[in-house]
Amino acid sequence: MIGTRNERQSLQIVTLGRRLPASPAAFRRRAIVVLTVAALATLAYFVTFSRKTSAQETSSCVICHSKLEPRLSDPVKSFDGDIHKSKGLSCNDCHGGNPNKADKAEAKDPNWGYVAKPTAQQIPGFCGKCHSDANLMKRFNPSLRVDQVQEYATSIHGQKLQKGDQNVATCVSCHGVHGIKAPDDPQSTVYAANVAETCGKCHGDANRMAPYGIPHDQYDKYKSSVHANALYEKHDLSAPTCNDCHGNHGAAPPGLTSVANVCGQCHSRQAELFQKSPHKEPFDKMQRGECLRCHSNHDIKPPTDTMAGVGPGSVCVSCHNNDKGFAAAQNIGSDLGDVSAKIDEAKELLDRAEKAGMEVSHAKFDLRDASDGLTQARVLVHTASADEIHKALTPAMENATKNYAAGEYAFSELSFRRKGLAVSLVFILFLAGLVYLKIRQIESKPPSVES
Secondary structure, three states, rough: OOOOHHHHHOOOOEEEOOEEOOOHHHHHHHHHHHHHHHHHHHHHHHHHHHHHHHHHHOHHHHHHHHHOOHHHHHHHHHOOOHHHOOOOOHHHHHOOOOOOOOOOOHOOOHHHHHOOOOOOOHHHHHHHHHOOOOOHHHOOOOOOOHHHHHHHHHHHHHHHHOOOOOOOOOHHHHOOOOOOOOOOOOOOOOOHHHHHHHHHHHHHHHHHHHHHOOOOOOHHHHHHOOOHHHHHHHOOOOOOHHHHHHHOOOOOOOOOOOOOHHHHHOOOOEEEHHHOOOOHHHHHHOOOHHHHHOOOOOOOOOOOOOHHHOOOOHHHHHHHOOHHHHHHHHHHHHHHHHHHHHHHHHHHHHHHHHOOOOOHHHHHHHHHHHHHHHHHHEEEEEEEEHHHHHHHHHHHHHHHHHHHHHHHHHHHHHHHHHHHHHHHHHHHHHHHHHHHHHHHHHHHHHOOOOO
């Protein structure tokens, strides 16, 4: 025996996360309770999980439609990859009805809220009964917005739908029906790289757009734009696509007065400079859409220095002709062209010097400042001030000139080294010749005869 009875009763051991009396009987009782609770919790989890899966697998909707013609069985197949199924939802969560009833009439009883195929007018509310319920959506994804239906009602699509137009886009037009993917899934119709094609299915259809008097070439134009190049070729998912400019659920064509604000979301520096430029007031009066006048909208091309000049490709000459604006554009284009050409010359010369084995890494690195200065000056074009642009370009021109001179010095050093090498080689060959002659002279002497 260890200690007295009182000491044995006070002896404690730590087990199962609790302090229990040392009595074997008490220990067994408490262990049984804990294990029973754990078993019940595990059973409850598996029951809940199995209900979710079995609700989909034993649904009379799935069983029946799987045996029908493709038109009615394809939705079942598509739903296998639907994000709603992955969250545990099934047919009746959207269409209503009672999936536990094998009889078709009972399964489709309207008293169970059954709706076969919602009309276009019904679809926003059809999706919104879940997606507008904040408490419900928190169970699946608390970060999802719950105002999409309200926002859709403000869109041009929603407004026309309310007036009875059955031809406009609704939720399923963009997101699909039974094979809906998460927006960040590359296979989703609303994934950034797929948005333009999704919009183009309607907006690229000439017959569908004809009643509205809307062009149907936006998608084709967009594919040739600098934005599409960044999205499709460079795989930059932050590049603008349709919904970045037009909105998504609240889609509306930006008016001429709001275009600058739309473009300014990304091009904030350019927008700020334009607001202070002499172009701001006349553009407002002419209602020409600011950015659109020079850059267009869907088929936006990469900006070039020639756009700011007065030669081929100029956008300035569409408004200016032999006036102050024309002179300013001429000066701006000339300055940009001169600096750009000087930077290219310096870069080409330094590249050749480097290939020739000369150390020009410092000059090449320093030339980057000239390129940065040119980039900043190109942004300043939106001020329409020839003086400000010339002031910004002066350090860049000085830098390019200095580093061009560094390239020339490298080649002069290379020429000097080559000449020195040639002289050294001639001298070495001369010495070698002398040594050769001396050896021949020694070898030609007859051997001395000892007396």
